[in-house]
Amino acid sequence: MNKPVKLEDVAKKAGVSKTTVSRVLNKRGYLSEETIKKVHNAMKELEYRPNVIARQLFKQKTNLVGLVFPTVNNPFFGQLEAALDTELYQAGYKVLMGNSQNNPQKEQEYIQLLLNHQIDGLIIGAHNDQDVQYKEKNLPIVSIERLVSSHIPMVGVNNYEGGRLATERLVEIGCRHIIHTNYPPHEESTNGQRRQGYEDVMKEKGLPAITYAVDFDWPVEEKKKVFEQIFSEHPEVDGIFADNDTNAALIMQVAQKYGRKIPEDLKIIGFDGADITKVLFPGLTTIQQPINLMAKVAVELLEQQIKGEVIEDSVQLPVKLITGVTA
Amino acid sequence: MNKPVKLEDVAKKAGVSKTTVSRVLNKRGYLSEETIKKVHNAMKELEYRPNVIARQLFKQKTNLVGLVFPTVNNPFFGQLEAALDTELYQAGYKVLMGNSQNNPQKEQEYIQLLLNHQIDGLIIGAHNDQDVQYKEKNLPIVSIERLVSSHIPMVGVNNYEGGRLATERLVEIGCRHIIHTNYPPHEESTNGQRRQGYEDVMKEKGLPAITYAVDFDWPVEEKKKVFEQIFSEHPEVDGIFADNDTNAALIMQVAQKYGRKIPEDLKIIGFDGADITKVLFPGLTTIQQPINLMAKVAVELLEQQIKGEVIEDSVQLPVKLITGVTA
DNA sequence: TTATTTATGTCAACCGGTTGACATAAATAA
DNA sequence: TTATTTATGTCAACCGGTTGACATAAATAA
Structure with missing residues (x-):
């Protein structure tokens, strides 16, 4: 040797x-x-x-950016991390992965590890509703679709508008008993805003708003159980606005088991509109997020911070209704 | 500050x-x-x-493992990288991402970068057919589903058996004009073995074997064009064995445009069987790879090498036919 | 009481690069 | 010819940890 x-x-x-x-x-x-x-x-x-390590030690710069997301095994996060990797690579950074599986403890651990690794910046996004400490004073941070704290800039989409678009569409094509799946329950979350959009439209139309809570990281079987509840507790349901596309897909499976024809008996709209979803489930009507753009903006905001600028503003990007055959 | x-x-x-x-x-x-x-x-x-950097410098160990794959924005690779990340984390390693987008030049660049970062090991997998140099003398390497060189251990599945299973199933349920999509063309690749399985079964049944080449990293529209050719050049086609699930999904879209009913007029089988695919496209019949197990075995082989053992053997894991409604 | 073992802690070199301060030779100006 | 500028290169400290070699005080044995 x-x-x-x-x-x-x-x-x-x-x-x-x-x-x-x-x-x-x-x-x-x-x-x-x-x-x-x-x-x-x-x-x-x-x-x-x-030996980059030696250089890093002297220069006090690693050109490493930590990514903290729940998982890469998901159409939305997979595309997002892929786009972030591409953008960061172009900006001269490499990515240290940190997939927390939405486990707050693991997330906290990961953050510590990433910080010990002297990363130059951090991009975070997870559906966690529990608090994780991100108060590292001088570390550039950007969050994506997740309100972490008021002084951390966030890149997100107009979730309220997304909720409205989906609900309005369902009403427009004839639904009167529209149920929404969502999590976590508190309002400040991005998902909370989607729900707010849904609820406001329902109110305006004089329709009852009903939301079922489904946690992002529950196992598939667990989720299906909740979706089955929807049909047993509300057999009159004729429209569902799911908080993400995979849930929409699962709901469709459950609905078919219950003998509902889509879109005749039941109309379904999802949320995300990732590339993979469009290939595997092209018929799904959904609210599309500009995932690649989100990554691009996030990296820009991070770079500005690394250059020393103080940024606390958030960026809100538009969403779009993509109509397939499910609604 | x-x-x-x-x-x-x-x-x-x-x-x-x-x-x-x-x-x-x-x-x-x-x-x-x-x-x-x-x-x-x-x-x-x-x-x-x-400061981990300082320790790394002295200890000559970074506890970093580089991952070189085409992209994380894909059901198979997304799940694979997620599983690798989990396994590596448990083994005390963190992941440096290196998504090459199947660009051999970018891949070569990434390798250099990863090596400069003094990674302790490397796990690679890509559908590239072009040679990339991996002859780093003392670096522990494992490849997944990709023959890189004879002295690099590979974790793969029984692709030949997979090809046979899919083709036999199609014949069994009545197909006589079965077309296969595949890439790259040379035999030594893992995909080549899938094709070999297909061709052998076709030969045994006295049926003609026809393969269309579709590169993994072509844009969707490009792929669809090739799939349209299948229907214009071989309108008699009644079964298609796609080399992966996303292609199977695209073929289904094209087939429907050509008025074919699935599975009545045309039966389709894919390959991979990733979790996401099962959620978004549960009806797809496919050959399932044990993705999480592959990750586990790959990490084991890597750890053994990091401990100093010399390993050159490959591991071949079984595949399984999952029947949905498309075949 | 003195010798030996055990517990506790310090010194300084090292990992492999980077860089400010400085030296010297060659080229040009006075 | 001497002074100044330009081109080329070396020395040694430093980044922030780790660790072998060594010193010394306390505890135990002879």
Whole structure:
């Protein structure tokens, strides 16, 4: 097992000092063409690869950004993390993954780990309703679709408008008994705003608003049980506005088990509109979030903070109704 | 902007030396209860957080594992990376993401970056057919579903059997004009083995084998064009074995545009069987890969290598036919 | 009482880079 | 010819931890 080649070895080989090699690497100061060539040759010959860790230690910069999301195994978060990775790569950063599976304790642990790793910034998003401490003083942070604290900028969508759009559509195509699935219950959350949109429209139309709580990270079977309740407790239901597309898909499965024909007997609208969903379930009517744009904006906000700007404002992006065949 | 607290500050506060603090952190050598308490108090008071970078530099170990996959925005890879992240976290590693989007050049770049970051190991998988250099002498590597080189252990599934299972099923339920979509064309690839299974069964049944090439990373519209060709060039087609589930979903969309009823006029089988796919497209008949198990085994193989064992053998896991309504 | 063992802690070199301060030779100006 | 500028390169401290070698006080054994 040969030891890794270090800068000093290159210097020796090229017959110059460590500093000179470092200067060639970083293109600093005066260097003659000849020296540069000598050093490059030595590097090539020895297959030298600079140890980023050492540089990070001195520079106090890692070019690492931590991502804290519940999971990557989900159409919305998968696309979001993929887009973030792409944007961050272009901006010169690499991604340290931190998928918390919506477990607040694991999330807290992850944050600690990421901070110990001296990340330059953090992008977070999770449906957690429990508080997690993010009060690291000087760490640039951006949250996506999650209100963490007032002084952390958030990139989100107009969830209220999304809730309205979906509900209005259902009413427009004839639904009178519209049920909404949502979680968590408190109003300040992004999901709470979707529910608010739903409730306001229902009120305006003089229809009763009924919401079933379904936690994001429940196992599929657990969720299905709740959806079955909908049909047993409210057999009159003729429209469902689900808080996300996978729930919409599950509801459709349950509805079919109960003999409902979609869209004849029951109309369904989801939320998210991720690329994968459009491929696997093209018929789903949904409120589409501009996922790639959200990633782009989030990275921009993060970069500005890393450059030292103080940003506390949030950005709200538009949503769009995509009509398929389910509503 | 207050400077970050370092070990020395803790030492000063606790009235001991740097070494003592480090020993408390690492639980080495003899320490009195009193000293430990003093140090812990000082750490708490100063909100000390050890700088992992410095430790990494000295220890020559980062506890970082690089992941090189085409994208995380895909049911199969999303679930795979999520499972890898979970397994690696349990084993004490964090994940550095490297999604290459199947661009060999970007992949090569990513590898370099990851190596510069002194990762302890690498897990790779991509549908690339172009060669990428992975000949880092001492770096533990595991590949998933991708033949990289003979001395890199691979975790894969029995693709040949998968090809056979799918084709046999289609024949069994009455198909006689079965078309296969696949990429890349050469035999040694995992996809090549799926095709081989398909071709062997077709041959045994005295049926003609026809394969359409569809690259994994083509845009959706490009893929659909090829699928349309299938119906215009082979209107007699009554069964399709797609090389993955998203292609199966796209084929279904195209088929419906051509007026084919599924499964009456055309039967379709996919490949992968990821969790998301089962939720969004539960009716799809597919060959399911044990994705979570693959991740588990891959991490085990990687850990063994990190511990110094030399492993060159590959592991082949079983696949399973999951019957939905499409075939 | 003195020698040996155990408990507790410090010193200083090291991991592999970066960079400000400085030295010297070559080129140009006075 | 001497003074100044420009080109080229070296020295050594530093980033923030870790650890082997060593010192000393306290406890125990002879």
